[in-house]
Amino acid sequence: MQTTPDVDIGRRLQERRRTRGNTQQQVADRLGVSRPTVAAIEAGQRRFTPEFIVRLAEAYGVSVSNLVRSPAPPIVELAAQFRLPHEVEPAERGELEHATADLEELVGDYLYLEQLIGAPMTALPSPPYRIDPDRFPAQAETIAETERRRLGLGEGPLYRLRDLLEREVGMRIFSLRLPRSVAGLFAVAQEAGPCVAINADHPNTRQRWTLGHEFGHYLTSVLGSEVTRLPASRRISSEERFAEAFAGAFLMPRNGLQRRLTEIKSRGQPTVADLLVLAGDYEVSPQALVLRLEDLGLVGPGLWDRLQASRLDLTAARAHLGVEGPAPDGRMLPARFMLLAIEAYEHDDLSERQLADLLHLDRLSVREILRSMARAEVESGGEVTAVEFDLSEPA
Amino acid sequence: MVKSPPSSSTCRSRPDAMSAGTDGDGVIDADVLMNLVATNQATEILSVRRSPMRVCAVTERELIYICDGEGRRVSIDLSPLFTAGVLVRVDLTAAETARYVGLAAEIDDGEAQVLAVAAIRGLPAATDDRRARRCAERLAVPIISTTMLLRAWAESAKPSPMALRETLIRIERGANHVPARDDPSRAWWDDHARLVDD
Numbered sequence: 001m002q003t004t005p006d007v008d009i010g011r012r013l014q015e016r017r018r019t020r021g022n023t024q025q026q027v028a029d030r031l032g033v034s035r036p037t038v039a040a041i042e043a044g045q046r047r048f049t050p051e052f053i054v055r056l057a058e059a060y061g062v063s064v065s066n067l068v069r070s071p072a073p074p075i076v077e078l079a080a081q082f083r084l085p086h087e088v089e090p091a092e093r094g095e096l097e098h099a100t101a102d103l104e105e106l107v108g109d110y111l112y113l114e115q116l117i118g119a120p121m122t123a124l125p126s127p128p129y130r131i132d133p134d135r136f137p138a139q140a141e142t143i144a145e146t147e148r149r150r151l152g153l154g155e156g157p158l159y160r161l162r163d164l165l166e167r168e169v170g171m172r173i174f175s176l177r178l179p180r181s182v183a184g185l186f187a188v189a190q191e192a193g194p195c196v197a198i199n200a201d202h203p204n205t206r207q208r209w210t211l212g213h214e215f216g217h218y219l220t221s222v223l224g225s226e227v228t229r230l231p232a233s234r235r236i237s238s239e240e241r242f243a244e245a246f247a248g249a250f251l252m253p254r255n256g257l258q259r260r261l262t263e264i265k266s267r268g269q270p271t272v273a274d275l276l277v278l279a280g281d282y283e284v285s286p287q288a289l290v291l292r293l294e295d296l297g298l299v300g301p302g303l304w305d306r307l308q309a310s311r312l313d314l315t316a317a318r319a320h321l322g323v324e325g326p327a328p329d330g331r332m333l334p335a336r337f338m339l340l341a342i343e344a345y346e347h348d349d350l351s352e353r354q355l356a357d358l359l360h361l362d363r364l365s366v367r368e369i370l371r372s373m374a375r376a377e378v379e380s381g382g383e384v385t386a387v388e389f390d391l392s393e394p395a
Numbered sequence: 396m397v398k399s400p401p402s403s404s405t406c407r408s409r410p411d412a413m414s415a416g417t418d419g420d421g422v423i424d425a426d427v428l429m430n431l432v433a434t435n436q437a438t439e440i441l442s443v444r445r446s447p448m449r450v451c452a453v454t455e456r457e458l459i460y461i462c463d464g465e466g467r468r469v470s471i472d473l474s475p476l477f478t479a480g481v482l483v484r485v486d487l488t489a490a491e492t493a494r495y496v497g498l499a500a501e502i503d504d505g506e507a508q509v510l511a512v513a514a515i516r517g518l519p520a521a522t523d524d525r526r527a528r529r530c531a532e533r534l535a536v537p538i539i540s541t542t543m544l545l546r547a548w549a550e551s552a553k554p555s556p557m558a559l560r561e562t563l564i565r566i567e568r569g570a571n572h573v574p575a576r577d578d579p580s581r582a583w584w585d586d587h588a589r590l591v592d593d
Contacts, residue, residue, distance in 0.1 A: 367571030
């Protein structure tokens with residue numbers, strides 16, 4: 001029995017092979033066919049029998065369902081966009097390649113869920129800004145203020161920044177294991193808009209800074225990608241300088257910070273404890289806060305250097321004050337991704353196993369989630385029924 | 396010889412809880428098997444059936460964990476069930492492989508293999524998954540659920556109310572499973588799992 005040639009299966013196989021760093025020859029060896037045959041398969045020039053589709057799935061390390069699923073998940077070409085920085089260590093290079101492949105796969109899954117539910121991402125269109133290197137850093141300051149106004153954020157600290165950027169800006173943000181020296185990945189895809197991965201192992205304050213940084217990139221790039229390294233490269237581009245300045249201005253707006261500092265000064269000379277509490281309020285690191293205050297001229301220059309030289313144990317001090325901030329955001333998937341997946345399951349568009357695959361969990365964990373999120377039930381007269389939520393306006 | 400899949404005109408009526416739980420052959424999916432393993436009595440429960448349940452390769456691969464009494468994850472070991480003869484491995488024929496690949500367009504590999512074997516061999520499929528069950532209905536594949544197997548065992552082995560309660564609670568805690576609201580045996584489950592000590 002022969003099925004028709006499937007260009008889509010071929011493309012999917014090719015994408016899978018590339019993102020996993022395999023060569024056509026390696027796949028050919030696994031399948032026991034020649035390399036040109038693999039090239040023809042990937043080009044959609046071969047007919048596939050069911051048995052051969054099963055063999056292909058095994059050779060490429062993917063499920064049969066992933067290859068033949070209908071509707072087919074969209075193919076998002078993100079990984080190929082990333083130009084890995086030259087200074088990345090060979091050991092980290094492989095890790096980074098895997099991370100870009102994971103990001104690509106997750107974004108594809110996200111679009112697939114939106115397709116299943118019929119709920120494409122709707123977000124405020126961002127006005128594109130052009131970076132003017134002659135107007136640094138004032139331009140970053142102005143754009144951050146404009147964006148805060150546009151998004152209705154006021155001048156105070158920003159909480160739940162990741163959720164905010166996902167909801168209001170339409171960024172697709174994942175928390176992934178990245179090499180230690182990499183803070184984040186940013187790419188804009190035609191089909192998916194801005195996509196970001198933050199380092200799951202970095203402190204929450206660093207993750208928030210990375211989010212601000214990547215948002216800055218998004219505001220100034222139509223399509224593009226970037227690997228955000230830590231510490232920033234010595235030869236820093238104007239885009240990087242803008243993104244760094246924007247992150248500081250967006251997370252800690254001048255007026256709000258000035259007002260808080262005035263309040264503190266009205267009680268007397270600010271202390272280290274005041275600065276640590278202020279950093280805790282804005283959920284930024286003490287270093288980010290003090291350098292921002294220095295840049296704004298709200299404290300004398302060189303304060304951060306003096307604090308470092310004083311050998312104060314800032315970590316212990318923050319713990320004593322109870323202002324260490326939240327734990328790192330290890331939620332691999334955006335909240336909306338989870339909700340769409342569960343909704344698809346509730347509508348019988350996904351099986352339990354498919355849900356587990358999409359959430360990258362085993363069945364047991366998925367059942368835990370489903371039970372905790374299950375619709376409330378009431379029992380009356382031996383009948384178990386769901387509690388209905390009426391969200392209509394009261395008459 | 397490979398049997399043809401049953402057409403709608405030969406579709407069997409849905410078996411009642413007792414007969415479906417004790418009838419012979421069947422193909423079991425990972426979700427039901429995981430629930431049975433969580434009881435620590437899977438061999439006894441499956442022994443009530445007259446023939447062993449068939450297990451497909453993907454099903455066996457995807458069974459990884461259940462929770463023990465302390466909430467810790469423990470690996471699932473199916474080997475005692477194979478040794479006891481209540482499970483047998485099944486290899487897919489060419490016709491079943493073709494059906495499996497076709498079904499994988501809408502359900503996952505494990506469920507697709509189970510339904511392909513069940514449809515081609517004219518066997519019931521043991522699954523609780525709503526999407527897989529919907530697919531099975533279309534294929535006229537009779538369905539067996541976790542609760543059907545448990546009720547058949549309870550009727551046959553007659554465990555004490557407390558022992559039955561313990562079995563159901565083990566599934567709730569160990570496999571995070573309670574029957575769906577529309578499961579015809581949900582009331583039976585609730586009655587037996589919520590027994591209060593006198």
